[in-house]
Amino acid sequence: MTDWLDPVRAALDASPTQVQFFVRDDDAGWDDDGLDRLLDRCAAHDVHIDIAVIPVELDSGLATSLRARAATGLVHLHQHGFRHVNHENNGRKYEFGPSRSHDQQLADIAQGRELIDEHLHPYVDSVFTPP
DSSP: OOGGGHHHHHHHHHOSSOOOOOEEEEEETSOHHHHHHHHHHHHHTTOOEEEEEOGGGOOHHHHHHHHHHHTTTSEEEEEEOSSOOOOOSSSSOOSSSTTSOHHHHHHHHHHHHHHHHHHHTTSEEEEEEOO
């Protein structure tokens, strides 16, 4: 085991009551094999996980897998940006940053929501996480 989680383990072990938690994974659509391994591990331990899905990276195979896993009630899905690309020329990287108009950003969010709903309905939560 790695020791970077030692403080978390110690806090959980010291808690006088049961601690509820969930896991979140960003960037669904990239490294599907890694995501499958993570989802298998969470399922084996009945741990809830929230998956932030990049709409344009969602293909039919991933969508089928995520819908099946979400049907168990342990996997929760939400929108993570649109393309997960940087639109800034300088400074911090943003997909939804100051170099693009409010209307451009809203159009991307809406188009991404349509893609996610098309592939993952009815398992998508009304949550948006910008990359």
